[in-house]
Amino acid sequence: MPGKLLRAPPEWGVEPVSEDARILRAIDFFFLWFSLGVGLLVLQAGALMIPSLTIEQALLISLSGSILGSLLLALAGSIGSKYGVPTMVSLRPIFGTYGSYLATILNFIQLVGWTAFELKVMSDSASLIFGGETFRILWLVLFSFIVLILAIGGPLAFVRKWIERFAVWLVLLSTIWITYQAFTSEVRSQGTGGLPLTLALDLVIAMPISWMPLVSDYNRFSVRGRSSFLGTLVGYTVANTWFYFLGAILAAISGQQFIAASILSLYLGGVALIAILVDETDNAYADVYSSAVSLQNIFPKLRQWKIIVPVISISAVIAFFVPLSNYEWFLLMIGASFIPLFGVVISEYFLVRRSNIELGEFYEGAPKLVRRSIASWFVGLLVYSVIAVYFPDLGASVPSFLSSLLAQYALGRWELGLDRS
Ligand SMILES: O=c1cc[nH]c(=O)[nH]1
Numbered sequence: 213m214p215g216k217l218l219r220a221p222p223e224w225g226v227e228p229v230s231e232d233a234r235i236l237r238a239i240d241f242f243f244l245w246f247s248l249g250v251g252l253l254v255l256q257a258g259a260l261m262i263p264s265l266t267i268e269q270a271l272l273i274s275l276s277g278s279i280l281g282s283l284l285l286a287l288a289g290s291i292g293s294k295y296g297v298p299t300m301v302s303l304r305p306i307f308g309t310y311g312s313y314l315a316t317i318l319n320f321i322q323l324v325g326w327t328a329f330e331l332k333v334m335s336d337s338a339s340l341i342f343g344g345e346t347f348r349i350l351w352l353v354l355f356s357f358i359v360l361i362l363a364i365g366g367p368l369a370f371v372r373k374w375i376e377r378f379a380v381w382l383v384l385l386s387t388i389w390i391t392y393q394a395f396t397s398e399v400r401s402q403g404t405g406g407l408p409l410t411l412a413l414d415l416v417i418a419m420p421i422s423w424m425p426l427v428s429d430y431n432r433f434s435v436r437g438r439s440s441f442l443g444t445l446v447g448y449t450v451a452n453t454w455f456y457f458l459g460a461i462l463a464a465i466s467g468q469q470f471i472a473a474s475i476l477s478l479y480l481g482g483v484a485l486i487a488i489l490v491d492e493t494d495n496a497y498a499d500v501y502s503s504a505v506s507l508q509n510i511f512p513k514l515r516q517w518k519i520i521v522p523v524i525s526i527s528a529v530i531a532f533f534v535p536l537s538n539y540e541w542f543l544l545m546i547g548a549s550f551i552p553l554f555g556v557v558i559s560e561y562f563l564v565r566r567s568n569i570e571l572g573e574f575y576e577g578a579p580k581l582v583r584r585s586i587a588s589w590f591v592g593l594l595v596y597s598v599i600a601v602y603f604p605d606l607g608a609s610v611p612s613f614l615s616s617l618l619a620q621y622a623l624g625r626w627e628l629g630l631d632r633s
Pocket of ligand 1: 253
């Protein structure tokens with residue numbers, strides 16, 4: 213139709229991304245994952261380490277948890293980059309189609325949760341700057357609308373037009389300003405104890421792990437199989453370390469629980485906070501977009517906007533009613549579900565199958581259900597739960613990851629051995 217003003221962007225669903233859309237290079241992934249790694253919710257998570265840890269302990273944990281978690285994130289993303297498939301589809305050869313549906317449902321729930329927390333932290337922070345409690349609902353509606361526009365634009369426009377041209381530079385400038393002030397202020401908290409280092413590590417690792425079920429939804433647009441790995445690893449490690457540590461320092465100098473209030477107490481803090489809020493929208497975008505891509509793993513014909521609109525609406529309602537104090541619990545639940553899941557993925561893909569999967573195994577050749585993978589996932593879940601309940605001081609992330617990885621390796625080798633005999 214001539215004169216059609218609004219043209220819908222192309223929609224990439226469950227099929228492999230075509231060659232002409234595989235345009236993102238390592239530097240694009242650096243910007244993308246740096247931008248997704250920064251945010252108010254990351255600062256807020258960093259603040260949870262204070263007052264229990266000292267600043268030196270907070271730095272050590274932020275750095276080690278970020279390196280470890282980002283390495284797993286980049287590894288998981290390299291599967292999507294190689295085959296051009298989104299994350300939930302990348303699970304089909306490993307868990308079977310029905311197994312991947314189970315992961316999809318869990319991921320969908322976490323993404324509605326993330327969208328709600330993102331909308332909440334943005335509207336609460338904005339109402340601190342302008343309008344107070346009475347304006348909170350207006351801010352909530354405005355941010356929901358901005359996220360809707362971004363989500364309808366699709367992932368390529370989002371990376372190339374929104375992040376690289378605009379959002380990341382704003383947030384970089386404001387974060388340098390906040391960091392300068394934080395480092396030149398007096399730290400009041402000296403570490404009261406009460407949070408074991410291993411548990412703090414769980415809190416840091418949970419953040420990159422929470423992106424693992426989304427990673428290939430973006431990394432499938434990679435020019436080459438390997439170009440996403442380095443950009444993702446470096447971009448996310450830098451951002452996650454910086455923001456967890458900065459969140460801890462801000463809490464230690466201000467003594468405030470809500471991170472936006474800490475930023476506002478700094479000189480020109482309001483301006484810096486506005487810049488961070490602009491960049492925060494990209495996290496909510498990613499949550500909403502991936503909720504649609506994930507659900508298409510089960511309902512491939514469902515148009516993305518039909519998922520995006522209800523997800524934003526439901527999340528906005530949750531954001532209005534649910535307090536931010538549920539955030540720590542939410543982070544630990546994500547760790548419990550997805551750390552063992554990706555222990556299985558890494559083990560099966562890199563160790564058992566040695567990166568050797570045919571493209572058809574993601575589609576018509578996919579098994580229905582791979583029982584050994586579900587069993588290994590369950591082993592890791594059990595280990596996480598037992599440690600979290602009975603031995604919390606041990607920290608559950610690393611033991612849970614290793615137990616599902618080893619279980620999958622042992623069961624996989626055993627089955628391959630049986631196949632050969
Ligand atoms: O918004 C966010 C933040 C961290 N991880 C997510 O998956 N989404």
